Each structure stands twice: as C-alpha cells, then as structure tokens.
Amino acid sequence: MSGLIALDWGTSSLRAFRFDGMGQLDETRMRPWGIRHLPEGGYDTALADITAGWPVLPRLACGMVGSRNGWREMPYLDLPASASQLAKAIGAVRAADGMDVHLIPGLRDPHGPDVMRGEETQLIGALELHPELAATSTVILPGTHSKWAAVRDGVVTGFRTQMTGELFAMLRQHSILGATGAEAANDAEAFERGVGMARDSGAAGALSRLFSARALMLDGALAPASVPDYLSGLLIGEEFRAALADGLACRDTPLQLIGEAALCERYRRAAAQFDITLPPPIADAAARGLWQLAMQAGLVPVHHEESRAC
DSSP states (O other): OOEEEEEEEOSSOEEEEEEETTSOEEEEEEESOOTTSOOTTHHHHHHHHHTTTOOOOOEEEESGGGSTTSSSOOOOEESSBOHHHHHHTOEEEEOTTSOEEEEOOOEEETTTTEEESSHHHHHHHHHHHOGGGSSEEEEEEOSTTEEEEEEETTEEEEEEEEOHHHHHHHHHHHSGGGOOOSOOOOOHHHHHHHHHHHHTTGGGOGGGGTTHHHHHHHTTSSOGGGHHHHHHHHHHHHHHHHHHHTTSSOTTSOEEEBSOHHHHHHHHHHHHTTTOOOOOOBSOHHHHHHHHHHHHTTSSOOOTTOOOOO
16 A cells, blocks of 8 residues: 655644655644653654554654654754755654654754755655746745745745744743733724734834833823733734835745644734735645655655646
C-alpha cells in the first residue's frame, strides 16, 4: 500500500494526516500532545496512539518536533530556500517500532536573525495550492509568533517574526493594562480604534501608544471590557505598520493569509485601515505542504495529476 502519514507536531498540539498514494487526504486526527505536553511514554506513545489502525506508511513530520526541545533537533536551513532544498535537508529519527519518522528542518533568515519551524511547510503548501503566489508575494501567518514571509520565484527569500500573540497574552495577564476587572467583550469598534492608533503612530510605533489603553479607560472613553479588543487592534495594526515601513509588505505586492479563520478575519479588518484588501485565508496549508515535500524527498511517488482534495 502506498501513501503517507504526515504529522504537524507543534508546541501544544499534534495533528496527523493519512494520505493515499495519489495525495488524497483520507483521514485527519488531532491530540493535545505538543512537545511540551506529551503522554506517558513520550513521543513513541503519542505516535502509536494517533496512528493506531493506520497502515504502515512512510512518516513525515514538521514543526517543533524537530527543534532543540523536540524529538531530534534538525538544523535550520538558511535562506533563500526552495521546496527542493528543504526536501534535501530532511532528516529522521528512529521510533520504537523500528521505523523512521522523517523530520523537516526549519528555516533561518541570517539577516534578522530570525527562525521558523512548521511555517515553512505551510508556505510550501500555500504555493502549491495557489501557484500565482510563487512569482512575488508576502504571506502572513498569524499566531502566537506571527510570521511575514517574502516569496520570490517560488523561493522563500526573507521573513520577520512579530510576537503579537504572546505580547497580547502577557499584557492581558501580567500588566496593568489587563487589570480591568471586567469580562472581555467582542468590541469591533474598540479593535478598529486600536488599529487606527497603531497606523497613526508613525516612526514611534505602537509600543509608544500602549499606555493609551489605560488612559482611555480612566477617561471613560474606553469601556474596561473593551480594552482587550483595543490592545488586539493596536498590536495587529503594528504588524502592518512595521511591515509596510520596512518594505516587507507593499501595497502593489499580493498578500496572502494562512491560518485560523477567526484570527485571520481580524487581520483582514486591520488591513482595510491600511488600504489593503486581503483575500480569505488558506485554512490548512500544512497538510498539502507535507505531501509536497514527501514527493520531493522521494518518500512517495510523484504524480503529475495528483488530487488536491485536502
């Protein structure tokens, strides 16, 4: 039997995809077993559980499982990097069942310096699903550590990481800005106000405007329950301001989101305040990227008319 077991193994969760020999996605499973929350028995137990009942197939994994704190550290591949270069750099770790789990390396931008693990596979999947992005585009991957990646001629040429999600959580939980004593509201107007504050912050940047959340609340101009949405807008707006300021994003270059729909919708709303129209996000590029890299690495046969039904 031909096919592939593909694993998207991050810090907080594990997803497994079973492909048939033609690249059709047959089944998806998920467990809360990221590298920081493994079951008793560690990686081998997690792997055996999530693939139970599946046939014996080649296995390929991306994400933090290949990090310094993962199953086996895979060295970063320096930019510029293409799918074929990533495939050639794939390594492996031997599991308790005697078979290998192949591991995709992350990418390193030496000009930052900056690094990513897992997002490189999403980028490869996005370019396969949307070939029009290969010539020139900037891809935005929102999350705890948001990535803005530049693509030229099908090659990842640069990226920047914005710690937006982590900063938001820290401000909510460990700063005076989060100490409002009110349940968070879903306040679209407060979010838009925060984006506008970041957009208009100029060279000073949004960090110089963070305390405005406290001042507006004390003035009665911002409800305590709306502070989280205001901060969210301020931080996401700063991503766009910074990306436009340093040339990572340009209004005449296609921009594409990859990620969870609700979070990406916030980015689309923020982009509108910068006169940028973002298309709907690519929901799950990781699975398609894993299949593409498996083909390039020779783990599965190459099919010229493979299915894209994932």
